[in-house]
Amino acid sequence: MNKAKKMPIGMKDLFYSKLLEDVKGGLTTYAPPKSLAGAVSGNLNPNGSITPFFSDDGPTVVVTSQGLMELELGIDALEKEVAAEIFGWRIDSNGVLIEGDSSNPPYIALGWRSETSDGGYKYVWLYKGKIQPPSEEYQTKGESVEIKSGSLNASFIKRDSDGEKKVSVHSNDEDIKPEVIVDWFTKVYEPDQELATP
Template sequence: MSADKMTVGFKNIHFAIMQEDVRKGETTYGTPKYFAGAMQATLNPNASSQTVHVDDVPVATVTSTGVLEMELQVDSITKEAAAELFGYRIDANGVLLEATKGKSPYIALGFESESIDGGKLMNWMYKGKLTVPSQEFQTKGESVEIKNQSVTGQFVNRLSDGEKKVSVHSNDEGINQEVILDWFDEVYKPVATTVPPTV
């Protein structure tokens, strides 16, 4: 990534419930919804490498990526999102009942980040589950310390096409700007891929 595309922001976290994921078939999602106010995120692809030695000489290196782990700091998850994501319920008075009664679904999670050149880096992670958020409370003292919510997630490859995560920068050449404008209207569907450039 060039220096002018270094990120300087983080916002617009959305989630979409995965409806089905069929091996060598299709993956479908519900309509994306707002998740929570974005504060900070860390993505760890769990990449690893191993060097092969023959006759006491390194001759090859094998690399691989594992589960994509995400650590997410947000302001406050909406109760509607919490009910969908963690199997909670909302009663007739609008109170969130936090005894888990359902199974946590697989979701897609998307977000946006600004870059130094004024562009936008758009992301979707295709198939993962989030943990129930941790919360911290503290009495007010002479200085007020604001507490956020912390969520972790693990994302894996889809069965339908093996995809795990997609991203696009709005200022790259050849980008259809409608893709950027419609990014959170639905989970992005990849089109036919192009051959990567040779080095």
């Protein structure tokens, strides 16, 4: 029996969660997830490398390594409260967003879901990264109005606690527990230490 192809055809429900603690050999804890912005597009590059070793006139060993996971994210617009939290900025008593040079943005987890061609959704969490403030583009209105969307660049690394970078699951997987999907955006998913038997 042929399974339906799970090709991505959408992106929605973009959430972030501030990383509170990440202890080597210990636990990683997060704040409750919050909505980041409306998702427009996402391009995730794992930046891995493959290096062959040659001997006896041919390749005999292939070594792989994982790099910095980079995400280019298209969004509609950021609320100032979200921008202040993810970039380490401040909002003063008059409600003005202050973008200081000495800001130290926190590590966050980033999650979303992508509709797929089989009618389900792929759910994703990236565990530990920082987002750069977006570039801003403005243009005067002419006879036709061009709407400008935002773009964010983020870099993600492995967690100190367990070395994990990313988790994902598909809602139509036969072995997935329903509560995993239901709870996906209420808390950052933590892997079960008991692995499934192949």
